[in-house]
Amino acid sequence: MYPAPIEAYFAPRTIDGALQCRAEAGDDAMFIAGGMSLMQAMKARLATPRALIDLNEVEELSGLAKGPRGVTVRPLTRYRELAVTTALHGALQAIGDAASTVGDRQVRNAGTIGGSLCWNYVASCMPNVCLCLDATLVLASLERGERGVPINEFLIGPLETARRDDELLVEINFPASKVYGVGSAYRKYGGTVDGLPIVGIAALIEVDETGLCTDARFSVGGILPTARRFDGVGDALLGRSGTPAAFVEAASAAADAIETQTDHLASAHYRKVLIRTLGRDVLAEAHARATGG
Amino acid sequence: MSAAVETGWIGRSLERREDARLLTGRGEYLADVRVSDCLHVCFVRSSHAHARIKDIRLDAALEIPGVVGAITGAELSREIQGQKIPVLIPAFPAKYRQYWPLAVDEVYWHGEPLAAIVAKDKYVAEDAAAAVEIDYEPLPVVTDAEVALREDSPRVYDDWDSNEIFGTSYTGGFEADQIAKNDAEVEALFAQADVVLRQRFRTQRCGVCPIETRGALAIWSETDGLTVHLTTQRPHIERLALADLLELSTAEVRVVAPRDQGGGFGVKAPFYREHVVVCHLARKLGRPVRWIETREEHLMTVSQERDQIHDLEIAADREGRILALRNRGIGDVGDGRQGVYWGFVMPSLGSVMLPNAYGIRHADIKLRCAVTNKACMSPSRSFGALPTRFALERGLDMLARKLGLETAALKRRNLVTEFPFISVTGVHHDSGNYVKAWDKLVESVDLPGFRALQEEARASGRYIGIGFACGAEFSGIPSDVLVPLENQPGYGVVTMRIDPRGKIAIHEGDAPQGQSHETTMAQVAADAFGIHPDDVSVRHGDTGTTPLSSGTIGARGASYTVAAIAEAAAALKAKMARYMIHDHGLEGATADDFSFRGGAVIYEKDGNIRREFAALADRIVMGSINLPAGEDPGLEHTAYFEAPKPMICFTAQAAKVEVDIETGQFTILDYATCEDVGTVINPIVVEGQVQGGVVQGMSNAMFEEFLYDENGQQLTADFENYRLASAADVPNVTVGHSPTPCPDHPLGVRAVGEGRPGPVPGALANAICDALAPFGVESTTLPLKPEMILALIEAGRAGNGG
Amino acid sequence: MEKTITVTVNGTAYTRTVPLRLLLVDFIRDECGLTGTHIGCTYEGRCGACTVQIEGRAHKSCMKLAVQADGKEITTIEGLGSRDNLHRLQQAFSRYHALQCGFCTSGILMNAVDFLNENINPSEAEVRRALVGNLCRCTGYSHIVEAILAASATRHGLKPVPPPAETEPPP
Numbered sequence A: 001m002y003p004a005p006i007e008a009y010f011a012p013r014t015i016d017g018a019l020q021c022r023a024e025a026g027d028d029a030m031f032i033a034g035g036m037s038l039m040q041a042m043k044a045r046l047a048t049p050r051a052l053i054d055l056n057e058v059e060e061l062s063g064l065a066k067g068p069r070g071v072t073v074r075p076l077t078r079y080r081e082l083a084v085t086t087a088l089h090g091a092l093q094a095i096g097d098a099a100s101t102v103g104d105r106q107v108r109n110a111g112t113i114g115g116s117l118c119w120n121y122v123a124s125c126m127p128n129v130c131l132c133l134d135a136t137l138v139l140a141s142l143e144r145g146e147r148g149v150p151i152n153e154f155l156i157g158p159l160e161t162a163r164r165d166d167e168l169l170v171e172i173n174f175p176a177s178k179v180y181g182v183g184s185a186y187r188k189y190g191g192t193v194d195g196l197p198i199v200g201i202a203a204l205i206e207v208d209e210t211g212l213c214t215d216a217r218f219s220v221g222g223i224l225p226t227a228r229r230f231d232g233v234g235d236a237l238l239g240r241s242g243t244p245a246a247f248v249e250a251a252s253a254a255a256d257a258i259e260t261q262t263d264h265l266a267s268a269h270y271r272k273v274l275i276r277t278l279g280r281d282v283l284a285e286a287h288a289r290a291t292g293g
Numbered sequence B: 001m002s003a004a005v006e007t008g009w010i011g012r013s014l015e016r017r018e019d020a021r022l023l024t025g026r027g028e029y030l031a032d033v034r035v036s037d038c039l040h041v042c043f044v045r046s047s048h049a050h051a052r053i054k055d056i057r058l059d060a061a062l063e064i065p066g067v068v069g070a071i072t073g074a075e076l077s078r079e080i081q082g083q084k085i086p087v088l089i090p091a092f093p094a095k096y097r098q099y100w101p102l103a104v105d106e107v108y109w110h111g112e113p114l115a116a117i118v119a120k121d122k123y124v125a126e127d128a129a130a131a132v133e134i135d136y137e138p139l140p141v142v143t144d145a146e147v148a149l150r151e152d153s154p155r156v157y158d159d160w161d162s163n164e165i166f167g168t169s170y171t172g173g174f175e176a177d178q179i180a181k182n183d184a185e186v187e188a189l190f191a192q193a194d195v196v197l198r199q200r201f202r203t204q205r206c207g208v209c210p211i212e213t214r215g216a217l218a219i220w221s222e223t224d225g226l227t228v229h230l231t232t233q234r235p236h237i238e239r240l241a242l243a244d245l246l247e248l249s250t251a252e253v254r255v256v257a258p259r260d261q262g263g264g265f266g267v268k269a270p271f272y273r274e275h276v277v278v279c280h281l282a283r284k285l286g287r288p289v290r291w292i293e294t295r296e297e298h299l300m301t302v303s304q305e306r307d308q309i310h311d312l313e314i315a316a317d318r319e320g321r322i323l324a325l326r327n328r329g330i331g332d333v334g335d336g337r338q339g340v341y342w343g344f345v346m347p348s349l350g351s352v353m354l355p356n357a358y359g360i361r362h363a364d365i366k367l368r369c370a371v372t373n374k375a376c377m378s379p380s381r382s383f384g385a386l387p388t389r390f391a392l393e394r395g396l397d398m399l400a401r402k403l404g405l406e407t408a409a410l411k412r413r414n415l416v417t418e419f420p421f422i423s424v425t426g427v428h429h430d431s432g433n434y435v436k437a438w439d440k441l442v443e444s445v446d447l448p449g450f451r452a453l454q455e456e457a458r459a460s461g462r463y464i465g466i467g468f469a470c471g472a473e474f475s476g477i478p479s480d481v482l483v484p485l486e487n488q489p490g491y492g493v494v495t496m497r498i499d500p501r502g503k504i505a506i507h508e509g510d511a512p513q514g515q516s517h518e519t520t521m522a523q524v525a526a527d528a529f530g531i532h533p534d535d536v537s538v539r540h541g542d543t544g545t546t547p548l549s550s551g552t553i554g555a556r557g558a559s560y561t562v563a564a565i566a567e568a569a570a571a572l573k574a575k576m577a578r579y580m581i582h583d584h585g586l587e588g589a590t591a592d593d594f595s596f597r598g599g600a601v602i603y604e605k606d607g608n609i610r611r612e613f614a615a616l617a618d619r620i621v622m623g624s625i626n627l628p629a630g631e632d633p634g635l636e637h638t639a640y641f642e643a644p645k646p647m648i649c650f651t652a653q654a655a656k657v658e659v660d661i662e663t664g665q666f667t668i669l670d671y672a673t674c675e676d677v678g679t680v681i682n683p684i685v686v687e688g689q690v691q692g693g694v695v696q697g698m699s700n701a702m703f704e705e706f707l708y709d710e711n712g713q714q715l716t717a718d719f720e721n722y723r724l725a726s727a728a729d730v731p732n733v734t735v736g737h738s739p740t741p742c743p744d745h746p747l748g749v750r751a752v753g754e755g756r757p758g759p760v761p762g763a764l765a766n767a768i769c770d771a772l773a774p775f776g777v778e779s780t781t782l783p784l785k786p787e788m789i790l791a792l793i794e795a796g797r798a799g800n801g802g
Numbered sequence C: 001m002e003k004t005i006t007v008t009v010n011g012t013a014y015t016r017t018v019p020l021r022l023l024l025v026d027f028i029r030d031e032c033g034l035t036g037t038h039i040g041c042t043y044e045g046r047c048g049a050c051t052v053q054i055e056g057r058a059h060k061s062c063m064k065l066a067v068q069a070d071g072k073e074i075t076t077i078e079g080l081g082s083r084d085n086l087h088r089l090q091q092a093f094s095r096y097h098a099l100q101c102g103f104c105t106s107g108i109l110m111n112a113v114d115f116l117n118e119n120i121n122p123s124e125a126e127v128r129r130a131l132v133g134n135l136c137r138c139t140g141y142s143h144i145v146e147a148i149l150a151a152s153a154t155r156h157g158l159k160p161v162p163p164p165a166e167t168e169p170p171p
């Protein structure tokens, strides 16, 4: 299984350079980051780009930065770095949970958060996590400049996003949050250890000084058409202290409400079982982190 | 001569001879063989499960620069023989259908090759294959063996009166009236039994795909004919078949199984259609041609075994003694067209092996095999027997629960205790002490302690369980069995050559794929001659230099081939002794008066009479004057070993698991075996064989499943969808021993290569059901998907009134 | 559709003009003639047999194009240790019989060396998880895990996991 012929290959060093290359290469061009999804697709000839613009030499697309308005994760940051960085604490711990369980070591050495978002495969982790954490994505193109897109508008369907073909994802911004009293977590069930998620759950919980829940977010991946938030969890938890019973109730509400699909990996019913059980555990973990427990 | 060591090479965990090259990236696998000017083949495969081929247009493909040629089935069928040739057909009555390696007129499964492209570059070959245009007329598809066996089912082959390719009874005898009489006797026992268990068991389509896929590299020479490097476990059989199919003299065909092969596990045993196409193209084009299978092709076409259903009935008394067994098996053999095995040979042997290890004296066992629009069933380690083992081991646990007995005790009560024992299906159990091995296993897992823990755990809402299973597996396959089964000899054979420097070369016609022959066989020879294993080399797989043998299958290495080494060594030692007697004037001395140790041949009655091993070899090979009367010069011997009856290797296995009752997910806490492998040549190699086999069984039981949709489209042709266990999915496997030397083997060895995966699914499922006994869970299908387990828990809860 | 690239493999610079679509694994095998890096899955990047180190990190070389390695330093199994000077992990693999057919071994070694650089004294569970990207069909993994644990301990002057008794036949 080999890629179809490729006519042009560019390895720009800057964002501007990458956008220039894109303009020069024209319509059948694709960006390539870690290649962990695109190379699969190219070898199966599901993707047949005429030109490739390799982002791996663009240093400014990589790394994390903390500012007053929150944390910026650049799209080329690899899972390996996300798994070990100390910059993602508090509200952003779910990113580390996900990054450290994606695929395997070699995949984590190469794969990037931006690539995962732009690919938006059903069985993936980062779109789900970023949805839970209210990320805003910055897309840049030569013609239209930059625009910010909230993650819920970005994720559209299987292998489909709001990104236009000529747009480069340049930033993933997470809103500022308090340092204490907030925690997030992510877990998935993939059949095999670290396998692609049949269901993945991300959750964030914020508590006040008295331990009452002031924010609760919950999102589910592994379901069609794309990762989805379930706000009913907030309804079940807000203003309450986090108890095991409350987490069970909230996760069950999510399982009941969210439509799931049947495929050869799991039935719609079993996906609901996973949402309920994983959901409860992830809520408990996010809560424990929020309360320093 | 290397550092001389006393005898005693057998039984040591020597580091392997193979490792130095494999660890440094200098292995010699098929894809590594270098030839210049080599062309590459890419097969065009059917996108339909059953269709008439209306048209194949190659023009667009042929126009791509770099494409050298292309061939379709119709063309090929005019140029070579069809695949139905005697050397590829078992001696059973079955429907053997003529076919060509590329489909002619009709395709019968998704993935069947129907054309081949040859190009200068493998990338271009794939471009061209994608450019081939085919018009199909879809035909009705059948993908379920039970449906296929119904009278009103669509036919896979429209000129067959039914889809049944093979069916037989394994008990009672060969004549209909004998069988009927036996069936009636069995029925009478069922009528009298205290308890009867009736259950259907189903094993999914899966197998043991090796990490190296298949491949062939064919080189044609006007002078020497065909030389083909092939991923194969049986080069000599391939050679005969290729000669017949290509209408060449056998003198013109040399098959070389590469020195290193990346696993085989039975998958590289059949004669596959792609091989002959590659060879034919090399001859036709007069240039070397290579094909390396992609993983997708592999998972679409081979490694698919296990697909069987068993309606098992066990009649027993109150103490759990088995009175009789009845089984109706169904095998789903796919298209049933594949050299040597034809899909049904595996389920057939599975039925033969069904009652193994247990002293069952009455049974009625029958099997029907159906063709379907799926890839042909091809062998995988534990050859046909994993499904029947699963059925029996699970069935006995269910029986124990019915009777309120401890399953380990019930199984122990039924083990074979008197040897030799011939099973109801005719399997000869040579010797052993199964009860002893069983007891050792049960002791090692501390059954009473575990039961106590289990009680405690349940009290706190945790569900742990223990499960047992065993197997009595062939240790090599004698000609008695193999000739009728596959029309091939079972004997072990080696040619052993001692050179004037005292170095020993062993040539075997088998073709191992990781079984450590170079190490263990050198140990055996070194032990016999009292020299260092480094002075022994083992060469295999090249039909140009090795004696004809039927290949690395059925755990033949340590059983038959090693036995042949022992016999060749004995013959050559006797000859060397005769030279000693002659040269030293030791009238009246016999071979037994000489010992071979420390790199010397020593006359035991007078230690001063000794010769360095190499000096004696030089004397015999080079100094060919003054010979003993009637003696030949030279030190070369080809020995054949044939065991009188099958030799058997026993394994007992135990799993401990913990099940999460909310999700049905489970963790294997512990896995232990107790093996009777007789004399152990290299303990760490044996341990590796057992661990590998057990984890294959786990991976089959937990994750692997080939799925076809209702149109016969294969959904699982990559490792994301056909999942194998990784290191993180399985526990360490502890291997214990309880050896009883095999009396029919010159060194007492029993071989472990084949059977180890077989008992694993039973042991795992038994452990799960034991953990979930409070819910009355009895799982009867594989794989052990958490979702299925959860459904059983939920059904159990509903049945218990919540 | 072609590009001239220079890739340093095991310290040797290979300058070749290659098709843009050439996979790195084929560059290593066919252009550099280093056939110790194997191919086991051909597109999904799951089996790990083709694992090499790029700039010291384990990567599956079937999931990269050769042109992406232009100017990079690659280490393959052939660069890890030689017959006479085996890397301690190679030694441990032989000692613990951590390979049978050997086809997955190169990839496992190249991944494990990177892993041990990152985690100097891992637990058994950590070793098993580090191996998720390398499928092995022969060994059942037990001996591989033992060998890696043994090599990691040796490195720190800790008492190595005792080697299997060479002369002791089973009881």
Ligand SMILES: Cc1cc2nc3c(=O)[nH]c(=O)nc-3n(C[C@H](O)[C@H](O)[C@H](O)COP(=O)(O)OP(=O)(O)OC[C@H]3O[C@@H](n4cnc5c(N)ncnc54)[C@H](O)[C@@H]3O)c2cc1C
Residues within 6 Å of the ligand: A030, A031, A032, A033, A034, A035, A036, A037, A038, A039, A055, A075, A076, A101, A102, A103, A104, A107, A110, A111, A112, A113, A114, A115, A116, A117, A118, A119, A121, A123, A124, A125, A126, A167, A168, A169, A170, A194, A195, A196, A197, C044, C045, C046
């Ligand atoms: C064996 C294996 C196991 C895996 N397991 C998991 C798992 O458990 N969970 C999981 O979530 N994923 C898993 N994946 C997928 C993995 O997460 C991929 O890394 C990820 O989906 C893609 O990221 P990438 O950097 O490799 O992107 P690429 O494959 O390079 O690109 C993906 C897509 O994104 C586009 N793109 C990339 N970067 C940008 C950018 N900055 N701007 C615009 N477009 C861009 C590309 O053009 C392409 O269309 C697995 C992959 C493999 C091979």
